[in-house]
Amino acid sequence: MNILEELKKILTELLDLDNGDITPETYLIQELGAESIDLLELAVAINSCFKIKVKDEEIFLTRFRLHLTEAEQRKEDAVPYVATKYPFLTAQRVEEIIKNIGKGPQLKVKDVMGYIAFHSKEA
């Protein structure tokens, strides 16, 4: 199953979009305008389509900032600490998100793809 193609199908239907709008680099919230209720429906659709258990707060990086604060409080390096919370993200991607975190919600289609791939392998 092609994860990107399936995700595109789900997102275009949920958010009423043109298929061509979506690439792995697309921001879900900043560009596609996904709201919390849309993300909830996305999680349900991913669970249904890919047959994996979805933890909404993990797949959508909901507590990313909180984990950054935890790293600071524990006096640990932010990148490796946060990466342990999101094993489906590369260290490079975690670094990129931290760098841009002041510019709005950083969740991209490729992050969701990473979660699906990681948990499909587990299953």
Added chain:
Amino acid sequence: MNLTFSGKRALIIGGTCELALTLAQHMIASALFPILTHRSEAGLKAIHRELLPFTGKYETAYLEFGTRESLQTLFPRIGEDLDYLVDFAQGNYENLIASADEETLYRYFTENVSFRAELLKTAARVMLKKRRGRLVFISSAAAESPNPGQGFYAASKLASEALYRSMGLELGGRGITTVILRPGYVTAGRGKAFLNARGEDILEKIPVKRAITGEEIAETVLFLLADSASAINATVITMDGGLTSRK
């Protein structure tokens, strides 16, 4: 009035209580398909005994309220297909707050509030796939006006009401709505024993001078599930003969 229902499959949580069994018969008469939960073999037998004439028109499912493992297997077992949920489940713990057992009170809220929140989450995610669902929580007039000793019961009912109300707010736009029914003194289940012991005094306090019957509750719940009631969302309806409105 003819009630119409756009859904069919109705999960009744706490399916072995007298009210649930009465409701199930009304549902079957309205061509709905009730799925009643039970927590023991004795409960399962009670369902089959009561619904004997309706074999094939209902299902049963094991759910130990408060036990997360039983929740994880509930929805896969009933086919991830659900239009309605009616929630009668409620543990009973009557005690003065200042004399409560600590272990029991922690367990009581875990079972009756936290577990219910997980149940609601799971049911809503099943219903979201069809973008349709109706949930009715059977609360109690004691949520509004508890007697001494009903503090934990009232607190857990109010907390559960808040969960249902919020779900109706959050998911109403996706076709999933909720309503809470607060019956007063009922001539069924736990209420029956209470009324038998203290009936005359209690009835005197109720403006209509009588208790509510199980049939009345079942018919009201059925109406609340019907298509014409779906605008009654994220709110509470009290059905107590006027008891909690009086001074």
